Amino acid sequence: MNILLLGSGGREHALAWKMVKSHHCDDLFIAPGNAGTSQFGTNLPIEVTDFEAIKKACIEYKIQMLVVGPEEPLVKGIYDFIRQDAQLRHITVVGPSAEAAQLEGSKAYSKKFMQRHGIPTAAYAEFTSDNLEEGKAYIRHHPLPVVLKADGLAAGKGVVIAATHEEALQVFEEMIVHRQFGEASSKVVIEAFLQGIEVSVFVLTDGQDYQIIGHAKDYKRIGEGDTGLNTGGMGCVSPVPFMDAFFMQKVEERIIRPTVQGLSKEQLDYHGFIFFGLMNVNGEPFVIEYNCRMGDPETEVVMPRLQTDIVSLFAAMDNGTLVDTNIVFDERSCAAVMAVSGGYPGSYLKNFLISGLETLETDGSAMVFHAGTREEDNEVLTNGGRVLAVTAYGNTIAEAVAKSKAVLENIRFEGIYYRKDIGYEFN
The missing domain is CATH 3.30.1490.20 (ATP-grasp fold, A domain)
Structure with missing residues (x-):
């Protein structure tokens, strides 16, 4: 089938990398994409909230599946737009309705939802x-x-x-x-304020059933030792050592299952990812927030560890067989280290040449996911605060992080900065 992926970050590059591995994926289009996504499909110069341009592209390229990366088009109703259009309603949309996306779009809405369904969260x-x-x-x-x-x-x-x-x-x-x-x-x-360790769990749901597709811990602070300003994420590790079967059983019984049952009970149209932002408070999970899409940079470690065909999962979500699917994970650890522009998360400059990408090993143990990049005259330039993530596998988190950093040492652009202590507490 022909698939259109909306977005332009590291999350979308990782999703594109994963989707083209599927035998169900014929042609992939990414709107607007980045310099990395162009390796896996055709970038289209369309903004993620330009629904009319998205419609035109869906018709022109005979799109059968729309995968929505960022939250804004979901909150603004892309799912409903597709469903209500006679020319588009045959398209499988991976993402919730505008009403269901209020779980992310409004903190007050999500808090009331959690209250109604007895889901543990802060007062x-x-x-x-x-x-x-x-x-x-x-x-x-x-x-x-x-x-x-x-x-x-x-x-x-x-x-x-x-x-x-x-x-x-x-x-x-x-x-x-x-x-x-x-x-x-x-x-x-x-x-x-909840005192604990912040972690994330990701599920795919059809609003009735669900499958857990991964979990991760990200590092939001700009400075080493978790100091300085918050960012969109400086790195990520998976699996998280303390998220064992006992902890995950609590998460599933107290949080995931009641959430999906709540969606069903309230007849919310939800076909897509749920990102549970959790706080582990002395071994007890609490919900900090819901997101109605995959995270970034979490996707850059979740997708490499997920061995199940992601497009098959999307199809199962659409046809009601999600409950019967088999989820398989790579047993190795995975780490992503994010390289950012000088000055980020404050003001920063763009359009610096990125060198060293061609030196990346091709054995599959490490990969670069572009976040804020663009192509010009066959060169890759910086185009955002978070520029790229290097994801690597290892037998341990420490080994995976070391591999990521070794690759990053060969990548250069003016003002490059990355944290060298991602996963420090698991060394």
């Missing part, structure tokens, strides 16, 4: 400009630290953990009064 309250003073009073009496979240999509930047009441009040006002994140922060969710 919270929500506020808008209508009850601003009430919110300030709530903050003044809240135990520290306190977590403030912009309700809507804020490109991964709408969460602040405030160490003092003064800082929390300032952030609260910035978000609501000064609209720091635009409409996304017109409502703010304030919640209790």
